[in-house]
Amino acid sequence: MPATTFDVFRYQPDSSDTPYRQEFALDHSDKVTLLDALLQIQDEQDGSIAMRYSCRSAICGSCSCKANGRTVLACMAQVEEIKEADGSDTIQVDPIGNFAPVKDLIVDLDPFWEKFRSVKPYLIPDGKAPEKERIVSKEAMNKVYNESKCILCAACYSECNSLAADPDFVGPAALAWGYRFAGDERDGQRKQRAKLYSGEHGLWDCTRCMYCNERCPKGVEPRDAIEKLGGVAFREGVSWGDAGARHARAFLVSVRTGGKLNETLLVPFTNPVTAPLDAPFALQMIRKGKAPSPLPHRIKKLNEVKHLMKNVKEEV
Numbered sequence: 001m002p003a004t005t006f007d008v009f010r011y012q013p014d015s016s017d018t019p020y021r022q023e024f025a026l027d028h029s030d031k032v033t034l035l036d037a038l039l040q041i042q043d044e045q046d047g048s049i050a051m052r053y054s055c056r057s058a059i060c061g062s063c064s065c066k067a068n069g070r071t072v073l074a075c076m077a078q079v080e081e082i083k084e085a086d087g088s089d090t091i092q093v094d095p096i097g098n099f100a101p102v103k104d105l106i107v108d109l110d111p112f113w114e115k116f117r118s119v120k121p122y123l124i125p126d127g128k129a130p131e132k133e134r135i136v137s138k139e140a141m142n143k144v145y146n147e148s149k150c151i152l153c154a155a156c157y158s159e160c161n162s163l164a165a166d167p168d169f170v171g172p173a174a175l176a177w178g179y180r181f182a183g184d185e186r187d188g189q190r191k192q193r194a195k196l197y198s199g200e201h202g203l204w205d206c207t208r209c210m211y212c213n214e215r216c217p218k219g220v221e222p223r224d225a226i227e228k229l230g231g232v233a234f235r236e237g238v239s240w241g242d243a244g245a246r247h248a249r250a251f252l253v254s255v256r257t258g259g260k261l262n263e264t265l266l267v268p269f270t271n272p273v274t275a276p277l278d279a280p281f282a283l284q285m286i287r288k289g290k291a292p293s294p295l296p297h298r299i300k301k302l303n304e305v306k307h308l309m310k311n312v313k314e315e316v
Contacts, residue, residue: 006091007022009093009101024041053075066097067091069092070215098167116173116174119197124181150177150222156176156220162206175203175206194233195238200242204242234248243271247266247269250270256309259299259305260299
């Protein structure tokens with residue numbers, strides 16, 4: 001029978017304001033999940049350990065936590081697999097990141113739900129409601145199927161570097177739900193949604209670290225949803241009001257006109273007001289060979305790049 005040491009984050013505000021760690025040794029079966037192991041510890045060794053859980057079937061998303069620094073659903077994560085991945089018989093268990101702890105593994109989820117509500121996660125159709133229902137093709141629904149799988153476990157929120165730097169960032173889960181409805185052909189608020197999601201602390205503040213995709217236990221791929229929202233913003237003409245949007249547009253214009261990225265043009269496109277202040281520094285970099293030439297350039301097979309971009313746009 002395998003034996004594992006669980007190094008658990010403890011925070012008991014009723015008795016102390018200072019978090020601490022506590023180790024529990026546990027003998028368990030080969031196929032035990034992290035949640036079952038924690039419940040066994042709670043039942044046999046320390047009934048004061050606080051954690052959230054409900055369905056135990058990877059549906060409710062309540063039991064998300066960190067195991068050896070990686071956000072997991074405790075009811076999905078196998079103890080032996082976690083140990084094998086890290087080559088250790090000890091598993092460090094922590095509350096999910098980017099949240100304030102309330103008690104042990106329980107965190108304050110209010111900011112998460114506020115941001116979720118802020119993206120208007122529901123259909124807002126145009127016109128009068130039909131007598132029966134709005135019929136949608138399977139092909140149309142497949143475009144938002146991935147985002148529909150989100151169980152709001154906050155694993156992506158826990159791993160988000162943008163949130164670590166800016167707690168007001170809307171976050172990957174909320175934006176994934178935003179695309180779930182912005183990409184639904186029944187919704188009549190696509191332009192309004194594009195403006196809402198492109199605002200301050202919105203989709204353009206994503207750092208593209210990809211951790212949300214990597215850690216999502218349901219394969220929602222929130223970063224991909226954010227990318228799709230960027231496409232919605234471009235199609236709706238909402239791509240000039242934010243520096244991040246202008247930066248993305250600079251990439252598009254550069255590749256479309258020259259076939260490859262002209263990094264020197266990114267600054268004036270992104271921040272046209274402050275760009276002149278950077279000119280002396282840019283000239284020094286060019287003279288020292290540390291920056292590419294700002295002169296326009298074109299690759300030999302530019303038409304092939306344009307054709308590829310046209311095909312991608314039509315597919316989207």
